[in-house]
Amino acid sequence: MxxxxxxxxxxxxxxxxxxxxxxxxEEGAIQRYAQAVGDKNPQHSDVEWAANSKWGRVMAPPGFMGWxxxxxxxxxxxxxxxxxxxxxxxxxxxxxxxxxxxxxxxxxxxxxxxxxxxxxxxxxxxxxxxxxxxxxxxxxxxxxxxxxxxxxxxxx
Amino acid sequence: MAKQIFYEDVQVGSEVTTLEKIATTRMLVQYAGASGDFNPLHYEEDFAKNLGVGRPIVHGLLKRAWLVNLMTDWMGQEGTLKRLSCRYRGMDYPRKMKSFEDPVDGDTWYCKGKVTKKNDADHTVECEIWVENSKGEKNTTGAATVMLPSKAK
The missing domain is CATH 3.10.129.10 (Hotdog Thioesterase)
Incomplete structure (x- = not known):
């Protein structure tokens, strides 16, 4: 050694x-990532919920990027x-x-x-x-x- | 979804709400597809054996994603994750599948955390975080900083 x-x-x-x-x-990529991780926050998966959120769109969970x-x-x-x-x-x-x-x-x-x-x-x-x-x-x-x-x- | 937590609700020593996870071979394939990490180490028996890890192992990055999930669930919609780091100290092995949907019995992982510091100036909270398996081994450990909303605002 x-x-x-x-x-x-x-x-x-x-x-x-x-x-x-x-x-x-991409929205679909975010949804598939959140599903694979088991992150149930609708901000990452529910298009309608996300449209009415403060961000107005589907947001990536932290860590979606960076690989x-x-x-x-x-x-x-x-x-x-x-x-x-x-x-x-x-x-x-x-x-x-x-x-x-x-x-x-x-x-x-x-x-x-x-x-x-x-x-x-x-x-x-x-x-x-x-x-x-x-x-x-x-x-x-x-x-x-x-x-x-x-x-x-x-x-x- | 859990109730919003505020900066004033937590103290040094407060526990982050534990998040329970399992990993199955099927979930590793799903994660490979979603993340683009197609390293055969996570799905090919011989490849893993030749690398000396025995059999396919859980992606470090999946355990990291669980820790992100731990923190974002805890901080709620009004919290902001500012920093996160983790190290992979040991291997974890997924449960195999017994049917299309269900795995055999096996390991369960517990994502946990504890508040180590509060910063009044910007309402950030620092935590130590880790993933613990059923044997109590902490194979993934790290730290995270979140900004929480304040009741004073």
Whole structure:
């Protein structure tokens, strides 16, 4: 067992931004997500109820956004790049941190940007482990930053 | 839906209303479709075995979504979730299905929380939060900050 050594070619990826993605927040996608999570708040599922709410539309539950795959980021491609640069093949989700800065609702058009914020070497029960933090930032059609997410992944 | 909770209603040490959840293999497929997380780790036996986790595991992100659900149910329609973080410390395994709709008996998860700090300036409340399985293991732990409406307003 040993601490994972972060190679120079991995270090070079820190701070690099992936091409931004643009996507529209769909009402049906919000409803399906809320159903999959078991969130019964009508604000996320009942179109009529939501139309009469203070928001006037179906709103996304916090956390609907922020998983880089569903929002168009090709996360697996990014991991392939990391693996080519020396990251171990085993991959687990280590955790997440959200700053919810403004509400996100059906019809919003968001621009998402993601980058490798940090890479550290550690020793875990899986053996030498690379800990990567990806930071994604989402901006809506009015120019407001609505969400900042930091995802941590473990490669071992 | 629960009655609206106000900033003045909670104290440091107050408990967040527990939210009970189960995870089934069927729900993991549903979550994969809804979230776009199609990692085979969550539905393919051999893939999971080869990764060393035994069998398909519950998405960390689903447990995270349960914690969001815990906080948003508790804070009510007038509350605002400002921050949430969580870490995945251990694996959880879904119940298998015995029919189209019903799973076999198995684990139940309890999403819980406790108020750790109150901030009078902006009526925000900080909580420690976690998901506990039937054995009492806290495999997902985190923190959340919500802004609650005030009676003083």
């Amino acid at each position: 040993a601490v994972f050594t972060v190679t120079d070619s991995l270090k070079q990826l820190i701070g690099q931004k992936e091409p931004p993605v643009v996507f529209k927040v 880089p795959i569903s929002t168009g980021f090709n996360l697996f491609k990014l991991f392939e790049k990391l693996m080519k640069a020396g990251a171990p093949m085993g991959l687990l989700d280590g955790g997440v941190e959200y700053d919810f800065l403004a509400p996100i609702g059906a019809g919003d058009i968001l621009v998402g940007e993601i980058m490798v914020a940090s890479i550290e070497g550690r020793e875990t029960k899986m053996g030498p482990t690379m800990v990567t933090t990806l930071q994604s930032t989402y901006t809506n059609q009015r120019g407001a930053v609505v969400l900042v997410v930091r995802n941590t992944f473990l490669n071992f």
